[in-house]
Amino acid sequence: MSRVSRIAAVVAATSGVLLAAALPGAAWAQGANPFVGKWTVTWDGKSRPQQANLEITESGGTWKTLGAKRLDACIWPAAPIEVRSAGAKEMVFTIRFSEALQGCKDSEVKLTQQDDGRVTGERSGNRDLTLTRR
Structure with missing residues (x-):
């Protein structure tokens, strides 16, 4: 050779x-997790539409309900999220309000990526969520 x-x-x-x-x-x-990023979350509240900023990272993230300080002291501080499971089409996490303010109840969230690319969700209490990437 x-x-x-x-x-x-x-x-x-x-x-x-x-x-x-x-x-x-x-x-x-x-x-890679398709849910990672910054989102605006909207849902129908008891008396008016509600909104939160959600940031999902590979290891967790934060949930910050906007304009709710007067309504409920437990939901206005930014709260960490704990990812329970994550896949290509679905993610489940817990909003740890109890870590943001002692005595507050945590909330479960399930996100689903639809076939058309939209992301929708459901929060404990049967609240339907709409997510828009920021």
Whole structure:
């Protein structure tokens, strides 16, 4: 085998190893959590529409109900969220109001990515949520 042939063989082998090493990262990127990001959440409150800012990260996030300080002291401070499960089409998390203010009740949220790309949700108490990416 000539020197040029050996160099070509080494380059080809090295390229194959690099490609094989890169593929798992590419597959991981495609499987990234589609819910991660900043969202505006709206729902029908008892007397008027309500809104919250939701930030979802890979490890948790925060929920901040807007304009609700007068209505309920338990929901106005920013509260951490605890992700229970996350998949390609569905995510379940708990809003930890009890960590934001002692004595407050936590709330469960289930998000679903619809076939048309919209994200909808349901919060404990049968409240339907609409999410818009910010």
